Amino acid sequence: MNDYQSVYLALSVILFSIGALGVILRKDAIVVFLCIEIMLGAVNLAFVVFSRANQSAEGLFMVMCIMAVAGAEAAIGLAIFVLLYRKTGTINIDKFNLLKW
Amino acid sequence: MKFDLVWLIPIFPLAGVLINGLLGRRIEQKNKSLVHWIACGAVGLSFVVTLGLFFKLLGLPADKRLYDFAWFPWISSGVFHVGVGYQIDPLSMFMCMFVTGVGFLIHVYSIGYMWHDEGSYSRYFTYLNLFMFSMITLVLADNFLLMFLGWEGVGLCSYLLISYWFSDLANAVAGKKAFVTNRVGDFFFAVGILLLLVHLGAHGIWSLNFSVVFAHANLLSPHLVTIICLLFFLGCTAKSAQIPLYIWLPDAMAGPTPVSALIHAATMVTAGVYFIARCNVLYSMSPFAMEVVATVGALSALLAASIAVTQNDIKKVLAYSTVSQLGYMFLGLGVGAFAAGLFHVLTHAFFKALLFMGAGCVIHGMGGEQDMRNMGGLRKRMPVTFYTMMIATLAVIGFPGFAGFFSKDGILWETFSGAHGSYILWLIAVLTAAMTAFYMFRLIFMTFFNECRASEEVQKHIHEAPKTMTVPLMVLAALSIFGGYIGVPESLGGSNLVERFLRPVFGLGKDKLLQSAGGPGLIHRAVSETAAHQSFSTEIQLMFLTAMMVLAGIFAAYMLYMKKRSVPETLAANNPSFYRLLLNKWYVDELYEKVFINPLRSISFFLWKGIDVVVIDGMVNSTAAFFMKCGSAWKASQSGYVQRYAVSFLVGVFVLIAYYMYVR
Amino acid sequence: MGLLAIIICGGAALACALLVILSRNTVHSALWMVGNCLALAVLFLLLNSQFIAILQVIVYAGAIMMFIIYAIMMLNLREAGEDEFRKSLLSGRFIVLFLFMICLLALGLGLSPMALKGEMGPHSLAKFGEVNLIANYIFVQGIAAFELVSVMLTAAVVGAVFLARRD
Numbered sequence: 001m002n003d004y005q006s007v008y009l010a011l012s013v014i015l016f017s018i019g020a021l022g023v024i025l026r027k028d029a030i031v032v033f034l035c036i037e038i039m040l041g042a043v044n045l046a047f048v049v050f051s052r053a054n055q056s057a058e059g060l061f062m063v064m065c066i067m068a069v070a071g072a073e074a075a076i077g078l079a080i081f082v083l084l085y086r087k088t089g090t091i092n093i094d095k096f097n098l099l100k101w
Numbered sequence: 102m103k104f105d106l107v108w109l110i111p112i113f114p115l116a117g118v119l120i121n122g123l124l125g126r127r128i129e130q131k132n133k134s135l136v137h138w139i140a141c142g143a144v145g146l147s148f149v150v151t152l153g154l155f156f157k158l159l160g161l162p163a164d165k166r167l168y169d170f171a172w173f174p175w176i177s178s179g180v181f182h183v184g185v186g187y188q189i190d191p192l193s194m195f196m197c198m199f200v201t202g203v204g205f206l207i208h209v210y211s212i213g214y215m216w217h218d219e220g221s222y223s224r225y226f227t228y229l230n231l232f233m234f235s236m237i238t239l240v241l242a243d244n245f246l247l248m249f250l251g252w253e254g255v256g257l258c259s260y261l262l263i264s265y266w267f268s269d270l271a272n273a274v275a276g277k278k279a280f281v282t283n284r285v286g287d288f289f290f291a292v293g294i295l296l297l298l299v300h301l302g303a304h305g306i307w308s309l310n311f312s313v314v315f316a317h318a319n320l321l322s323p324h325l326v327t328i329i330c331l332l333f334f335l336g337c338t339a340k341s342a343q344i345p346l347y348i349w350l351p352d353a354m355a356g357p358t359p360v361s362a363l364i365h366a367a368t369m370v371t372a373g374v375y376f377i378a379r380c381n382v383l384y385s386m387s388p389f390a391m392e393v394v395a396t397v398g399a400l401s402a403l404l405a406a407s408i409a410v411t412q413n414d415i416k417k418v419l420a421y422s423t424v425s426q427l428g429y430m431f432l433g434l435g436v437g438a439f440a441a442g443l444f445h446v447l448t449h450a451f452f453k454a455l456l457f458m459g460a461g462c463v464i465h466g467m468g469g470e471q472d473m474r475n476m477g478g479l480r481k482r483m484p485v486t487f488y489t490m491m492i493a494t495l496a497v498i499g500f501p502g503f504a505g506f507f508s509k510d511g512i513l514w515e516t517f518s519g520a521h522g523s524y525i526l527w528l529i530a531v532l533t534a535a536m537t538a539f540y541m542f543r544l545i546f547m548t549f550f551n552e553c554r555a556s557e558e559v560q561k562h563i564h565e566a567p568k569t570m571t572v573p574l575m576v577l578a579a580l581s582i583f584g585g586y587i588g589v590p591e592s593l594g595g596s597n598l599v600e601r602f603l604r605p606v607f608g609l610g611k612d613k614l615l616q617s618a619g620g621p622g623l624i625h626r627a628v629s630e631t632a633a634h635q636s637f638s639t640e641i642q643l644m645f646l647t648a649m650m651v652l653a654g655i656f657a658a659y660m661l662y663m664k665k666r667s668v669p670e671t672l673a674a675n676n677p678s679f680y681r682l683l684l685n686k687w688y689v690d691e692l693y694e695k696v697f698i699n700p701l702r703s704i705s706f707f708l709w710k711g712i713d714v715v716v717i718d719g720m721v722n723s724t725a726a727f728f729m730k731c732g733s734a735w736k737a738s739q740s741g742y743v744q745r746y747a748v749s750f751l752v753g754v755f756v757l758i759a760y761y762m763y764v765r
Numbered sequence: 766m767g768l769l770a771i772i773i774c775g776g777a778a779l780a781c782a783l784l785v786i787l788s789r790n791t792v793h794s795a796l797w798m799v800g801n802c803l804a805l806a807v808l809f810l811l812l813n814s815q816f817i818a819i820l821q822v823i824v825y826a827g828a829i830m831m832f833i834i835y836a837i838m839m840l841n842l843r844e845a846g847e848d849e850f851r852k853s854l855l856s857g858r859f860i861v862l863f864l865f866m867i868c869l870l871a872l873g874l875g876l877s878p879m880a881l882k883g884e885m886g887p888h889s890l891a892k893f894g895e896v897n898l899i900a901n902y903i904f905v906q907g908i909a910a911f912e913l914v915s916v917m918l919t920a921a922v923v924g925a926v927f928l929a930r931r932d
Binding site: 004005007008011014015018019021022023024026027028030031033034035038041044045048049051052057058060061063064065066068070071073074075076078079080081082083085093 | 767768771772775778779782783785786791794795798801802808809811812814816817820821824825828829832833836837839840873898899901902904908910914915918919920921924925926928929
Binding site for chain 2: 025030100
């Protein structure tokens, strides 16, 4: 029986692409952050599909790890945004080019 | 005392250098006199050790007087080995004796001369000790390379001491001139050593030890020996101030007077003579090189004497006199009279050091005045200086009975009668002797006789020098008189101890000389030993003739500078061009300036502006500019905006996935 | 019925995701994000992964999204200034990027038959996704990784507190 794996995977890829698009195009740091969460969700979906296809729990474990990373990322990322906002009064990421020396 | 203790001789001055050089400032602040106690003590100890070794050497039979003390290996590369080692033989001991002896006296003299100087007392003595160390290394070394080290060392010390008062630009320039001129000679000298090494190495003898090299000198072709000898001689002309590289010596008088006495009269400038005497085996193999040495020596003697006649600076006169006397020594070497040449080195060290130190006393007493036209009448005010200088003058002109007489006579006689001599050279030498008498007595008359021409202030100040200065003068005066009697020629009933003492060193060279005598194209007359013994009467006649010439010189000086003192001015006024030629030292400096220095300067300027700035700097700068352009081109990629990085990240991921999907 | 459910839930997830990146108001974006998470949770249920689905609802829709909305409130973001985003959708850059995404999509679709070696057979379907299966994996094979994840979360909490504190 084919469980429509291709449909799931296509869905995952499109979701990932939408997320990536948002990361690249949006200037609001929080929305960028949300887009990253979308991408992570898409990856989670793909992991679950693969896990089922291979009859293995490893994929599910991966999903749990990714959720933990997302949580940690949310905590740290939002703390950084708060800090940036406090210092500069904006979180428009075009205003920050600190990576440039 | 064992010969193995020879390393003590150079080590004492080196210790003096280290103590005074590293701690001198502190010692000077605490106790200034400790500085000269260390320096003089070091040289004195060296002298004592030398004396001990000298007498031990004398105690050996003549054919056993050679000891090579190999101290430690220095350079060891494959088959080539050079060690630090000292050779004890009559020649090195002979040199070392008067280097340390006269050096010690001049150290003592320096105490009085430099005590009130504003410069650094310890720096002066450090340099002086360093010089002693280098000079001792030079004369004691048992191989060419170590000797070259000493050779360069004395050159360095000469430079340092000439520019001792370096805050005065003229002194710094004089030091530089001496240094650069010596570099020219040293370059040829080094080339000579390398040629010797390479060509002996081709025969499997990878050594620079004197004894090894001389033992195998036969392996070299005659032309090569001539080239090597001429290269060495060029080095010697720089160090010993002969034509064409003598120009630095008169300028070197910018240094303190004891330095002039020690380095530029008594010891360092005789290094060239010592070296040629050391290489007598090589030189004896090349009659042409010998002839060059003799001719250059005679011409230098004449040229320098002619310049000395017109100089007014007391030290300049003595400097040219030194060049002239060194010319005699080279003349002696060139005609094969090695022992006579070295004997003259010894007596010259005594009386010329004395002359310089006497001049130093005069300058000291006159408060720095060096122009003889502003002196005069010092006979009464500075009696010790006057009498000692008088003795030295009589010695330098070869007045019968004084040291210079015997040594100079030895050279003249060999020039006249020796296997390589010639009448022309002899004539030049005798003429020079007369001129020497003239200009030396001119110096004496202008300085010590007649009325004093100095200003009132200076006159009040004139005083005899302190004890530390006059005692060395008296010692040297005694040596200037009696030092000659160790070399009384056989014709005068003497036994010529010097020649006998040095015979083991020159024996090999003498043999070669006699073999080459009679070779084609040479102006010389073979004289057998027996014939020479029968010519005593000729020798005495020639001595008489020379003495007459000297007396004539003295008389001329007396007439011109004591009796009719207007004559020199009228003479100069009547022959203005000739007088100016002499006064300006034959325009040799100007000639060198035009022929060598200016072209060199313009080449250097071209290399600077043309090659260095445009080509080399251009290459470096354009390399830098290229990378700067590349950097600015890539700069745009490093915008610092997170999203742009994210884009490139995604592109990279895409490329990687595409690679694994479709290519692999 | 399976395919229909997939299409409905998947379409909802896609629509929510698009609205996240298209809405001007940040709060709206966050709310659409919640919708996206819920749609994904339903998809997990369709894949028989009940435990993951529950985690998805609790962690994402519950914890993280509340966290984000709370942060938005704190920052009090009211300025618009995102107009250029709509313009850039039509700009060349967007088209290029869109083409790039299509390529990625094609890649992903090409990938799927390779990755899926086995069929998702019915034999273990009933048991798959049960908690004890996952727990067995976590506490037996992946215990070390699991503990490390807990350390990472602790570090994140400490870091967040450190960063956000007032000096």
